[in-house]
Amino acid sequence: MSLSHHTPPLAVSSLPRHDWTREEVRALFALPFPELIFRAAQIHRENFDPSEVQISTLLSIKTGGCPEDCAYCPQSAKFDTGIRAEKVMDLDAVLAEARVAKAGGASRFCMGAAWRSPKDRDLDKVCAMVEGVKALGMETCVTLGMLTGDQARRLKDCGLDYYNHNLDTSPEFYGEIITTRTYQDRLDTLEHVRNADIHVCCGGIVGMGESPEDRIGMIATLAGLPAHPESVPINMLVKVEGTPLAKGASLDPLEFVRTIAVARITMPRSVVRLSAGREDMSEETQALCFIAGANSIFYGPKLLTTPNPDADRDMRLFDKLGMVPMR
Numbered sequence: 001m002s003l004s005h006h007t008p009p010l011a012v013s014s015l016p017r018h019d020w021t022r023e024e025v026r027a028l029f030a031l032p033f034p035e036l037i038f039r040a041a042q043i044h045r046e047n048f049d050p051s052e053v054q055i056s057t058l059l060s061i062k063t064g065g066c067p068e069d070c071a072y073c074p075q076s077a078k079f080d081t082g083i084r085a086e087k088v089m090d091l092d093a094v095l096a097e098a099r100v101a102k103a104g105g106a107s108r109f110c111m112g113a114a115w116r117s118p119k120d121r122d123l124d125k126v127c128a129m130v131e132g133v134k135a136l137g138m139e140t141c142v143t144l145g146m147l148t149g150d151q152a153r154r155l156k157d158c159g160l161d162y163y164n165h166n167l168d169t170s171p172e173f174y175g176e177i178i179t180t181r182t183y184q185d186r187l188d189t190l191e192h193v194r195n196a197d198i199h200v201c202c203g204g205i206v207g208m209g210e211s212p213e214d215r216i217g218m219i220a221t222l223a224g225l226p227a228h229p230e231s232v233p234i235n236m237l238v239k240v241e242g243t244p245l246a247k248g249a250s251l252d253p254l255e256f257v258r259t260i261a262v263a264r265i266t267m268p269r270s271v272v273r274l275s276a277g278r279e280d281m282s283e284e285t286q287a288l289c290f291i292a293g294a295n296s297i298f299y300g301p302k303l304l305t306t307p308n309p310d311a312d313r314d315m316r317l318f319d320k321l322g323m324v325p326m327r
């Protein structure tokens with residue numbers, strides 16, 4: 001039996017394309033679920049070993065008190081979420097955490113700071129952290145907010161491997177979520193990072209009350225960047241009491257899996273990360289995400305300030321699925 005007339009005859013190609021139209025992305029989302037997962041799994045195999053999962057650990061090196069108003073974020077100073085503004089962590093404490101992460105199998109150590117953008121004296125401290133973590137033999141990633149071109153080059157000079165800066169959602173929905181900066185601000189920082197020859201980690205969040213068209217717009221924008229981000233984190237909103245999004249409806253987990261699959265198909269050589277939201281996800285949903293092409297997770301008890309499955313639980317799931325950490 002052939003596929004029904006509404007199934008687009010999209011070529012399964014692993015060659016990265018940057019001219020994805022919204023219509024094409026919309027057609028992928030509209031595929032029958034088994035066909036979508038099959039196509040994504042096929043492209044996954046052509047580019048990666050599907051039994052391998054890249055493991056990153058995320059540490060908040062400067063928590064809370066952020067002047068931005070991202071509606072999902074418990075670290076914004078504009079919302080009363082019970083998170084106190086803290087100072088930047090000491091270098092020794094950061095390196096101690098990195099050693100623990102390495103011993104737990106993490107190959108990349110990500111450090112996040114709740115800033116709108118870093119000051120130059122902040123960068124002195126972050127650069128020392130990047131150099132220290134690299135000396136442990138791990139890849140480094142930081143997320144510090146908006147960067148100028150000079151700041152991006154400075155981070156490159158101290159050896160930074162990845163910079164995380166998410167587009168969060170579609171250009172149309174962005175203003176509903178954040179008012180203190182624009183989508184273009186995000187794109188500008190991504191350009192500075194790319195021009196400095198730092199790998200880009202860039203994805204978004206679903207389950208924020210966006211429409212299906214917004215998920216299409218988000219993936220189409222990511223896949224339409226001049227170079228695909230090397231890492232594409234797809235987050236399921238973690239609803240935190242006190243944030244404007246605390247009470248919204250939850251997204252159907254199968255829609256989340258679809259988003260992962262479409263990210264895999266449109267950005268075939270990117271590592272697609274199953275990011276925030278795993279704490280509340282069943283093993284079956286996580287397994288479907290891995291089948292649909294997710295091949296990275298955050299590992300460790302906390303994601304910045306929200307809970308994450310404990311490491312043992314992750315290892316048990318990997319064992320059950322016959323999956324292993326990517327080296």
Ligand code: SF4
Pocket residue numbers: 066067068069070073074075076113114115116145
């Ligand atoms: S997501 Fe980042 S920029 Fe936005 S409020 Fe939270 S810490 Fe600040």
